[in-house]
Structure formats: C-alpha cells, structure tokens
Amino acid sequence: MRFFDLWALALGNLAAHRLRAVLTTLGIAIGIAAVIAVVAIGQGGRAVLLAELEKLGTKRAFNISVDWVRGExxxxxxxxxxxxxxxxxxxxxxxxxxxxxxxxxxxxxxxxxxxxxxxxxxxxxxxxxxxxxxxxxxxxxxxxxxxxxxxxxxxxxxxxxxxxxxxxxxxxxxxxxxxxxxxxxxxxxxxxxxxxxxxxxxxxxxxxxxxxxxxxxxxxxxxxxxxxxxxxxxxxxxxxxxxxxxxxxxxxxxxNYTGMSMAESLAILGRATGVMTLIIAAVAAIALLVGGVGVMNIMLVAVTERTREVGLLMAIGARRQDVLKQFLAEAVALCLLGGAFGVLLGAGGAWVIAYFADWPPLISLWTVLLAFGFASLVGLVFGLYPASRAASFSPAEALRHH
Amino acid sequence: MIRVTDLKKVYGHGPAAVAALNGVTLAIETGEFVAVMGPSGSGKSTFLSILGCLERPSGGSYYFGGREVGALDEDELARVRNAEIGFVFQTFNLLPRLDVRQNVELPLIYAGVPRKERRERAVAMLTRVGLEHRLHHKPPALSGGEQQRVAVARALINDPAVILADEPTGNLDSRTSHEIMALFKELHAEGRTIVVVTHEADIARYAGRILYFCDGVFVREEAVTG
Incomplete structure (x- = not known):
C-alpha cells in the first residue's frame, strides 16, 4: 500500500463525517493552542528578561535597601x-x-x-x-x-x-x-x-x-x-x-538592611512567568488528554461501524498492518486537523498576550512543528488501540457482522 | 486447483461448540464451474470462506494451487486473497463513499499498483462488465444488478485464477440474476475456476457440477448436462 493512497483513504473517510471530525478535533485544538501559548510565553518572557538584563547593563549589579516588605x-x-x-x-x-x-x-x-x-x-x-x-x-x-x-x-x-x-x-x-x-x-x-x-x-x-x-x-x-x-x-x-x-x-x-543581586531580582520575575507557563502547560496536558480520549472514542465508533468494511478490505487483500495503518492514519489526520486549528488559535492568543504584555510575539516555525509533532503523537497514542482492534478482526467474522 | 481433505470447522469452545464442517473431502479442478448447494446451516458458506482463506479450518488440510494453506502466514494469506482469489458477495459489499471506479481499484491499492495504471485497469474492467457509463457514480445510486457487476469487476481486477461467489444472486430479481450468472458463464469460458454458493436450483444449473452439503458434510454431487 502506497503512502499517498493511505492518506487519501484516511482523508476520504474523515470527509465522510465532517461534523464529527471537526467536533472531535476541538479538544486537540485547545490543547495544541495551549502548547503554543506555553512556548510563546516561555520564550517571550525569557526574551523580555534578557532584554531588561541587557538594558540594565551588568550582571555584577546589586541593590541595597531597607526591608520594604515589612513596611520599613x-x-x-x-x-x-x-x-x-x-x-x-x-x-x-x-x-x-x-x-x-x-x-x-x-x-x-x-x-x-x-x-x-x-x-x-x-x-x-x-x-x-x-x-x-x-x-x-x-x-x-x-x-x-x-x-x-x-x-x-x-x-x-x-x-x-x-x-x-x-x-x-x-x-x-x-x-x-x-x-x-x-x-x-x-x-x-x-x-x-x-x-x-x-x-x-x-x-x-x-x-x-x-x-x-x-x-x-x-x-x-x-x-x-x-x-x-x-x-x-x-x-x-x-x-x-x-x-x-x-x-x-x-x-x-x-x-533591616536588605541586599539583593540583579540575578535574584530577575529570577523572581522569571518565576512569575514560570508559574504562568506551568499552569498553561497543565491546561495543555489536560486538554490533549481529553482530546485524545475523544479521538479514541470516535475511532472506536468508526471501527465498530466499519467492521464489515474491514472484513471486505481483508477479503480483497488488505493485510492486518494495512488495516492498522489506515485507522492510525485517520486518527493522526484528525489530530493534525485539530493541530492546525490549534496553531491558528494559539498564534492568535500568543499575539494578544504579546500585545498586552508588550512582548515580542514568538511563534516560530519550530513552535508550529512542535505543535504538529504533539498532535501526531496524540493521534498515534490514542489511535493505536482502536486501530489494533480493527486489525485483529477475523475477516470472515467481520464480513458476517451486521 | 482446490483439494480439501477431512476439512473441519468448529465455532466456540467446550459444550457450546458448534461444528459447521464435519470432515469434508473433495477436489475442484482448474477451470471447473462448481455450485455448492444445501439448506441453511449446512456449512456451505463456511466452506466457501475457508476456500477463500478468510478463516482457517479447525482440522484437516486444504491445498490451494498445490500449496498447503495451513502453512501460510497471515500476510501470505492476504496476498493470496488479493492476487489469486476474487470474491463476490450477496450484499455486494461496495464502499458507499467511493465511486464505482475507486471501488474497483481497491484491490490494486493493496497490491501497490501505481495510480495511473490502476485507473486504466479499472476503467477497462468496468467496460468489460458493461458499466463504462457509470464510472463516477456512487454505489447507492446504482441498481442491484449494476452494483453486483461492479463487485464482479472488483473481483476480476487482479486477474485471479479463482472466483468465489457467496449467494451472488440472493439480492437480485430473477432477470438480473440470470444476467449475472451469464457473466459468470463467460468468465468460466475464459478459463477461470468458479465456485458459487447458492440455494436456488436454477442458479446452480449454470455450473458444470453441483456439490450438495448437509449438516456440515459433503453428501453427494451431480453433474449438470446440457
């Protein structure tokens, strides 16, 4: 089975249930958008800190004051x-x-x-x-x-x-x-x-x-x-x-005389963006998990619906690995579709944050590739079980399925 | 071409086990046109799906073209189904979202044939079964007879030596049934080996020999004359 044919069949199957595909990808889209935001905020924050550091001049700098926190x-x-x-x-x-x-x-x-x-x-x-x-x-x-x-x-x-x-x-x-x-x-x-x-x-x-x-x-x-x-x-x-x-x-x-190095002051600022990154990373992980489960669910439905079709494909010469690949390709294509929505959403979000925080918007080619990499990974992980289930069918029994 | 010895098939385990085939021994020669008849539950469909390498027998041996099928692995079975056997089903089993030509192309996709060659061969085969004017219709838009012709074109696309048909006329009216059987007759005349499972006596009479199954056993055969 050729690579192009594999994807043509997968996309054709998704196109047969457009609404279902789009709804399923929503969770993935949110997860990927959050991934993009994490990277953008992380990189943007670091860029701002580095720029401040450069502006402030030297890493040898320190500050002596009283303990403002205690109201002095x-x-x-x-x-x-x-x-x-x-x-x-x-x-x-x-x-x-x-x-x-x-x-x-x-x-x-x-x-x-x-x-x-x-x-x-x-x-x-x-x-x-x-x-x-x-x-x-x-x-x-x-x-x-x-x-x-x-x-x-x-x-x-x-x-x-x-x-x-x-x-x-x-x-x-x-x-x-x-x-x-x-x-x-x-x-x-x-x-x-x-x-x-x-x-x-x-x-x-x-x-x-x-x-x-x-x-x-x-x-x-x-x-x-x-x-x-x-x-x-x-x-x-x-x-x-x-x-x-x-x-x-x-x-x-x-x-109380208090001293703080420039490095420490920057680290405090860095920690603030670090917490933000952590929160969004958690949102990304949860969204990708939920999205992945959604993909798995819809793929299980598809496998059940198309049991007879799997039997037929095997009868006309599809090997088990061909069936596996076909359903995996569908799951990955679903996730890549979600990834594409997510990149748009995430790029928009990062731009808005950058605009209000006065940061450079940092969506690089690498960020986009990372996002699609994540999406494919989710597709592979959550598509594997449904696909291997389809591949394990006995052709004769699958053909008898109603 | 096909040689089975003491073929057995049991579904389920233990006390719930049901024997669908109970020791079938017979041979089908290359170029023969054979009909398999019997009441429902006689094991004729199970017999056909074992002949088609869709499932493995529980006991006995099956030689296809001189090879012991039990010794082949899954991928080799898939290759046999792809290249050496063509299937025709009662319910046609066409994929509704692909058009007629794409349905016929499917076996060639799994054979790794390039796109352009696939199209040419599919169009040629559809012309052969008289459907060149229906290339881009989706199967649900076709009549039952036309759908079965598409299925026959799909079965023939890889030029298999054997055509296996499970109740190919079961969902067709009488006139269309005879048209499809006439098509099988032509394929037989070209030298292909054909096995048709049916429960209709007039359909079975297109074959040269009729095998009768009952309760999982091959009970008798009858040569058709004229």
Whole structure:
C-alpha cells in the first residue's frame, strides 16, 4: 500500500463525517493552542528578561535597601553619602556604588512656557550609576563627581521627555524648571530607559546630581544604594560587606538592611512567568488528554461501524498492518486537523498576550512543528488501540457482522 | 486447483461448540464451474470462506494451487486473497463513499499498483462488465444488478485464477440474476475456476457440477448436462 493512497483513504473517510471530525478535533485544538501559548510565553518572557538584563547593563549589579516588605522606610540617617564613601574605601568587592534619592511626580516645564507642566521622576545619584546600569546617551554627557560635589543644577533628560518639552528645537544646553528651580540640560538619554527602575515607564526619568536633588526636594533621605561588584562572583561578598558596614555605622537606624543581586531580582520575575507557563502547560496536558480520549472514542465508533468494511478490505487483500495503518492514519489526520486549528488559535492568543504584555510575539516555525509533532503523537497514542482492534478482526467474522 | 481433505470447522469452545464442517473431502479442478448447494446451516458458506482463506479450518488440510494453506502466514494469506482469489458477495459489499471506479481499484491499492495504471485497469474492467457509463457514480445510486457487476469487476481486477461467489444472486430479481450468472458463464469460458454458493436450483444449473452439503458434510454431487 502506497503512502499517498493511505492518506487519501484516511482523508476520504474523515470527509465522510465532517461534523464529527471537526467536533472531535476541538479538544486537540485547545490543547495544541495551549502548547503554543506555553512556548510563546516561555520564550517571550525569557526574551523580555534578557532584554531588561541587557538594558540594565551588568550582571555584577546589586541593590541595597531597607526591608520594604515589612513596611520599613529609610530616614535621613539610614544611608548617608559618607556611608557610600566608606564602603567603597573598605570593601575590595565593591566596584561602584551609587546612592539614589528619587522624587516622583516632580513637575518639569520650559521656562516662561504657558504649556501645562509635565510630571517626571527625578533620580538623584552619582556618576557611579552609569557603571551599574546602562544609561545610553543620545546627546551630551552624564554629570560628573564635580557636578555632584558642587550641587550643580544640571540634569540628564529622558529622550522622550526632551522631545515633548522641546518639540521643535535641540534640548541640549537649554534651561528647564524643576518645581520652579532652573536647571541646565547637559545630557539626553535614548528613549525608554530600563523599566525595572522607576515606575514601569509611566513617568519619564530625569537624572540629576544627588546633592542638587536633595536640595530640590528639601530632604536628606537616600532611598537605596545601587552598586556593582568587581566581578560576577563577588556580588554576594559585595552585598555582605555593604550590610556589615551599614549596620556597624548606623546601629540605631532601626531598619533591616536588605541586599539583593540583579540575578535574584530577575529570577523572581522569571518565576512569575514560570508559574504562568506551568499552569498553561497543565491546561495543555489536560486538554490533549481529553482530546485524545475523544479521538479514541470516535475511532472506536468508526471501527465498530466499519467492521464489515474491514472484513471486505481483508477479503480483497488488505493485510492486518494495512488495516492498522489506515485507522492510525485517520486518527493522526484528525489530530493534525485539530493541530492546525490549534496553531491558528494559539498564534492568535500568543499575539494578544504579546500585545498586552508588550512582548515580542514568538511563534516560530519550530513552535508550529512542535505543535504538529504533539498532535501526531496524540493521534498515534490514542489511535493505536482502536486501530489494533480493527486489525485483529477475523475477516470472515467481520464480513458476517451486521 | 482446490483439494480439501477431512476439512473441519468448529465455532466456540467446550459444550457450546458448534461444528459447521464435519470432515469434508473433495477436489475442484482448474477451470471447473462448481455450485455448492444445501439448506441453511449446512456449512456451505463456511466452506466457501475457508476456500477463500478468510478463516482457517479447525482440522484437516486444504491445498490451494498445490500449496498447503495451513502453512501460510497471515500476510501470505492476504496476498493470496488479493492476487489469486476474487470474491463476490450477496450484499455486494461496495464502499458507499467511493465511486464505482475507486471501488474497483481497491484491490490494486493493496497490491501497490501505481495510480495511473490502476485507473486504466479499472476503467477497462468496468467496460468489460458493461458499466463504462457509470464510472463516477456512487454505489447507492446504482441498481442491484449494476452494483453486483461492479463487485464482479472488483473481483476480476487482479486477474485471479479463482472466483468465489457467496449467494451472488440472493439480492437480485430473477432477470438480473440470470444476467449475472451469464457473466459468470463467460468468465468460466475464459478459463477461470468458479465456485458459487447458492440455494436456488436454477442458479446452480449454470455450473458444470453441483456439490450438495448437509449438516456440515459433503453428501453427494451431480453433474449438470446440457
């Protein structure tokens, strides 16, 4: 029996019961769609994490803050600029350490402009931050240690913010008013800096010397320290050094200093997509199981209905393996049909998720092949019993069947 | 061509066992046209399905064309059914979703014959039985006589040496029955061996020899003259 004839007969038999075939494939379609979604979410999530990592720069990065989970908040004595200087002096594991004082919903506008002010998030820090996270500049420069020491009123604007403030002119070198305090734009970042820092991109970022920022916000509170260890392997040591020194220097701070590596923060994000993947994988497994049982059921019905036909096929020369192959081909064809529906459904779903989660939609040729591979496997597994039952008929008895 | 010795067939086991054939010994020569007659339950249909290698005897021996059928494995039996035996059934047993030509092609599919050759041979065979104008009809659209002609074309497609027919006229009216039997007569004239099971005496008289079965035993035979 030739390969083409086998499939022509199988498809012809399915076409004879179109509605039945389509209904049976529904379960498989849902299962395959879920498989596609699992892969897309898994790959999409990983791609997003990798992109964030790249944006944030270094795997040597770590963060020191108080225990936010317990409701602690830093006060003026929690972190000081002297603490930062001492840590950098004492710990050989720490390469860079940037204190951050940040202010949200700071209004920013052009001088003498009647336009509504825009809100931004001011990140007051030191030049060390550029060694911790990537802050790609489109124009100008980042501020220097001298700018920090001199409380200079200079800012680095987010590219999108600069464009909105100065739609038709070059923003570099211009003055802006931050809460009515004039400052000079010395640098402009590329659009959209890291989403993990700041409020997920809702507010545009403005980087300024920490001294100027503290003057502006009238506070001495430093919210957190962002650092980079000398090597990837020294991150744990760097965090431990920071915590030890901070606890020694500020025994009465009344907070729990907490350190977390960038790798850990990403792992937490990764776990979130991991849970999602697991849930959908379970849905996929259940749907494929239920779909497979449906296919098995309908194939058993078909075998019973066509008992006489099997007897006839054997009488005119079909071997047992031909009968087996024919029914297996039908089960696999059913599942592939379901797989095709599922790929459409899954691709649509993945696209929708990607659209709302702002991920790249990741449906590759491999994903589609994987889906069809799964579908064929389900067809083979659940088609085997009905097909072998048909193949085991005695031709004479099958022909007597009514 | 066909030689059976002390052929037995028992269905079931133990006390529920029923003997359908109880020691049949006979021979059918190449080129013979034989009718098998007997009341229902006489074992004539069982005899035919053993001759057709559709089931194996419980005892005795069966030689087909010089080979002991009991020694053949399942795949070899399938090949014999495919290439050396043509079946014709009372209920035609055509596949309703395939058209006439595809039905006739079926045995060639299992013989692995390429598509183009299959079509040509099927069309030629349907022309031979006078159905060239019905190639693309589905069997349910045909009359009983036409359906049986399609079945005969299917039985002949692989040019078998032996045609086995189980009550081929059982579902046909008298005129059509005689047309089908005339077709068998022609096939016999071409040199094929033909075995027809029937319970109608006038149908049996197309054969050259009539074998009578009763209670699973071959009781007597009668040569038809004229």
């Amino acid at each position: 908040a830093p006060t003026a004595g929690t972190f000081t600029l002297q603490d930062v200087a001492v840590i950098k002096e004492l710990s050989p594991a720490v390469d860079k350490l940037a204190p951050v004082t940040s202010g949200m919903f700071i209004d920013i506008r052009r001088p003498h402009s009647r336009a509504e002010p825009l809100f931004c998030q001011v990140i007051g820090t030191t030049p060390d931050l550029t060694g911790v996270m990537n802050i790609p500049l489109a124009a100008g420069r980042f501020f220097s240690e001298a700018d920090v020491a001199g409380h200079r009123r200079v800012v680095v604007l987010d590219g999108a913010l600069a464009e909105r403030l100065f739609p038709r002119e070059e923003a570099l070198g211009k003055q802006v008013f931050l809460q009515d305090v004039p400052a000079t734009v010395i640098g402009i970042t590329e659009r959209q800096t890291g989403q993990l820092l700041g409020t997920m991109g809702m507010q545009k970022l403005v980087f300024a010397p920490i001294t100027f920022t503290q003057d502006l916000l009238n506070t001495r509170v430093i919210h957190e320290l962002n650092g980079a260890a000398v090597t990837e392997g020294a991150v744990e040591q760097a965090i431990a050094d920071c915590l030890t020194i901070l606890e020694k220097r500020n025994p009465g701070a009344g907070v």
